[in-house]
Structures are given as C-alpha cells and as structure tokens.
Amino acid sequence: MDGVLGIEEYLVVASILFCIGLLGVILRRNVLLILMCLELMLNAVNLALVAFARYSGNMDGVILTFFAITVAAAEVAIGLAILVALYRRRKSIFLQDLNLLGR
Amino acid sequence: MDVAWEMFLLKVFYGILALVAILTFAAYAVLAERKVSAWIQGRVGPNRTTLPIVGDIPILGPFLRSLGLFQPMADGLKFLFKEEMCPGQVNRFHYHLAPILALIPALSVLAVVPFGQYVASTGADPIPLVLADLDIGILLIFALSSLGVYGIVLAGWASNSKYPFLGGVRASAQMISFELAMGLSVLPVFLWVNEPGSIGGLNLARVVDWQDNGWGMIFVQPVSALVFLVALFAESNRLPFDMPESETDLVGGFHTEYGAFKFGLFFTAEYAHVIVGSAIFALLFLGGWHFLPGVEDPWPIGWSGAALSFLWFALKTFAMSFLFIWVRWTLPRFRYDQVMKLGWGKLLPLALGNLLLYAVLASWMG
C-alpha cells in the first residue's frame, strides 16, 4: 500500500461502504433509516464511479455521478413525502406495522 | 524547510489573520448594530464602557468612550466569564455541538472570498488576494453556508423545549426554500461573465475582473441583485426573515436555552454571516475592489495599492452591512407563511424568469 494511491483502495472503501449500507437496509426496521442506508449505498457507487473516471481519464463517470446525485435528490424528496403520508395514515414508520398485505 | 512547507506555513498564517480579522469585524458589527439602532430610534447607544489607561487620555479618551469603541471587549469578556449553564432537560452532546457547528461554516467560507488585488508591475495582470483561488468559488461558498443550518436545527432539537424546537424546524424549511432562489439568482451573473472562449468557471475573482470598469454587475442585472439580496437576508436569518429566533413569538427561538459563551458563538456566527454575505454581494454586484463607475482604478503598483484596494472593498462591505442593520431596524417581521410564499411563489419564479431572460440575451448577443 506504499506509494501513490491506486484505484483499488478507492474501490475497496466504496464496496465496504456499500456493504454497510446494505446491512443497514437488511437490519433496520425504521423506514427513515432504511432510506438513509439506501443513500449510503448510492454514495458508495458514486465513489466507485468517480474513481473509475479519474483513473481511466475521462469525464463519463463523473457526469454519471452528477446524474446520480440529481436522481437521489428527487428520490429522497418523493421517499420522504411517501413516508409522511404513510405516517399520517398508519401513525408509524416501522416496517413491522406496515404489513397489511401479509395478514 | 523546503518551499512547499514554507507555503503551507504562509497559508496557515494568512488563514489565522483572516480569522482574527473576521472575528474583530463581527465584534464591531455588534457595536455598529447597537449604535445604528440607537441612532434610528433617537437614543444614544453604548457610551459608558471605558479602558483604564486609554480612557484617561484627556480629549481622545472620552471621545472614544462616547463612540462605545470599548464595548465589544466588555461584551466578549462577559460572554467568556459568565457561568456556563446547561439546562437539565437538554440532550447534552448535541446541545454543546450545535454552537460549534453554527460557527465553523460561517468562518470557513472565508477561504474562497477574495478581498483585494495585487499588481506586480505596470501592465501586469492583477493577482486577486485570496486564500484559495478556486475554480468553484461560489459553489463552495453555497455548499459551506448550507451546512450552517445544522447548528440552528440541532440547537432547536437538542434544547428539548418547544420554542427552540419551532425555531429549528422553521430554520430548516426556510433554508431549503431560499437556497434555491439564491443559486438561481447567481447563475445569470456567471452566464454573463463566462464569454465563449474564456477559461470559464465559478471563480469569484473573475466576476470582479469583469467589472473592472467600475460599473458593478448591479447595473447590468438589477433583478439578479434584488433576488440575491432578499435570499441573502433570508439565509443569514436577519430581519425581516428572522423566523428561527423571532423573539416576539418564540422567546429567543433556537437559542432560547443557550447562555454565556455558547450563545456568544451563535452571536458571532450570525454577524460573521452578515459580513461574509455583504462581502459576497459587494464582489458579485458592486464591483468588488474596483473604484467608482467610469473611473480608472487609482490603486498604485505594489503592496500599497493592494492595501488600498482592500480598504475600498472593506468600505463597500461595511456599507452593505450597514444596509443589513438599517433594514433590521426599519422593517417589521414577516409572518412565517408569508416568508414561505415569498420564497416559493415570488422569488423562485422571478429568479427563473431572470435566468431565462439573460440566457436568451446572451445567446442573442453571441
């Protein structure tokens, strides 16, 4: 690991972050936190994309990240609006209270 | 000691110098606020505080005393030596974190604000005096100042008490609403400055260079200036938009539960915001350090010219800060729903229309 940073270091960090986010989505019961962990996963992918763009020397990955950030902003706006609507109906934002189909 | 290390030390030194300068300005902005408000309301304002030795000089001493020039020191000492209270119901960690989070973004913005120019020799290109001459200057300023809201939101939430909480919620909604209009109002300026074939970018010094004939951007784009100014007032939580701390309906808003030094940090952050905001407005719309409209810059070559350009720029910044204070003591506060309606219903469409207009104009003029 001595010398200049290689792309591997960035990719490893990105994948670890992705795994953390995935673990959060699996484990947590709070929809708010699940949304946050989804954002973590998205960010991990963004990091990988920028690293690829930097090491391959073209702009495409960075532009794709730009779009990913845009889409994430839209996604969060909608997701939180759904969450608030959900809370108004069910008075809960925990997954175990949202099992209407299962019963 | 190689060159890189020396450069690093130099940058640290200038950084500390800038911090000291902005903190002093903030302290004296508080004094200015008290004096101007007193003047507007027909009062005298602070005129009692004095220092032992300087205050005893025959004519000068009483004169400085009547100006209240020693008041900021007394205020600062008061904040420092008051008992550090911590109310019982608060969430301790976040309660202490909040004032720090409020101050850091307000100060770190300074790194990309240029404050003067240095001309090495006749005919040489002027070098802007700035800590970090970045391509993304204005974007970084927006990014950092958007982090400032966490201090307020967190203070409101951690206080565990209803009025601060309302203040925190209001602050977050207000910040999101006005940030949009603010960003859109600056776009036409950069659209205008970045002619085809230029290097391009969001550098603040380049905007100032464009205004080197002394005619500020405010004459070219008055609507952008108006939208930016209103959004600036809203973002720095000053009256008529001080929803998060409106003392008549929320006691003290987000800082109701704060006292002593922690309150002092919030206070400093607010005035640092005012000064940095004024500086950015002066850079973008008032021509920065360039002299009067149509007059060639009289700044001499070398460091004396750099100092003069800085002083001229500081004068413009102080004039803008005066406007902030003037507005605060003249206009009444908006109601909260009016603020939201103004942000989304009026300012945002106006900024969008303005952007479209200048985009069409720019393409028409080639």
Add this chain to the structure above:
Amino acid sequence: MNEEILFYLFSTLMLFGGSAVVLSRNPVNAALYMILALVSLAVLFLTLDAFFLAALQVLVYAGAVMVLFLFVIMMLDVDLRERSRPNIMAAALGLVTTGAVVAILLTWVGEGSTIRPSVGSVPTPGNPLAFVTGSKAFGYALLTKYMLPIQVAGFLLLVAMVGAILLGRRTKLKSSEGKDGS
C-alpha cells in the same frame, strides 16, 4: 503524500459514519453521522481531483437532502426508536456475507497499483471529454454528449416536485372532503 493522508483519514471517518448510521438508535444521531459520512465522501472526491463534484456533494447531499431528513424527523416528532430487535438470522447472514465480501476485497488491495493519469485543468479541443479538474468540462459534456440525459433529469426533478406536493397534500384534501360531507 498529502492525498494519502487525506484518503486514509477521511475514508476511516466515512466508514465510521456509515456504520454509526446503521447502529444508532436515535434517528437524529443517525442523520448527523450520515452528514459526517457525506462530507467525508466529498473530501474523498477532492482527493480524486473532482472538485466540482465535491462541492455539489456537500451542497446537494449534506446541505439539502439531509436537511430534508432532519426536517421530516422533527416534523413527525415521535419516539422513532425501534422497539423490536432485528431478526437474528437476517443479521447473522448479512454480517457473514458482507464480511466475506470485504475480506475478499481486502486481499485484493495493493496488487499492482494502477497509475493515476495526470490531468489538466481545462478541456482541450482535441479530447473535450477527458477528465479535467475545471468545471468547464461539466458544461461541455452536459451540453454535448449528455444533452438528452440532462433534459430527462430536469423533467425528473419536475415530476418529483409535483409528486412530492401531491403526496403531501392528499390527506389534507381527504379530511376537508370528509368535513364537507358530514
């Protein structure tokens, strides 16, 4: 050398923030750790010379998206702490799988480091889509190769705005209709 220090410091901070998001019981704490992770990620972007993107990351994610999260957490203002324990089986399986993935990846580090190409600051006419540090490349790429995607993205934002407003209003409309009926 500086880049390496920054990389190791802030990737550690980012991973710490990310794990804290998953582990914290209080949503406000989680949001704060999330901000830490996002800002650290912006610094990692800086070490990759993507300055524009780093500023954008702080502005959009840390500045706007997380404020939205905090706003919703505060607006709901209920005890959002989780009452039930997570499923032990799911937890164990998830930990084992992700742990295995990370372990495999860690063995991979340091094998033949790729050399980082040098970059300019402004796009050249010959190769306008090459990676550069300046923000002009963004404008160039967005208005040539990515013309259609950016319009779609703009439309997406519009749809999201309309959708969010609609979702936010629905219950209000229902309740007022109910009042009219009664």
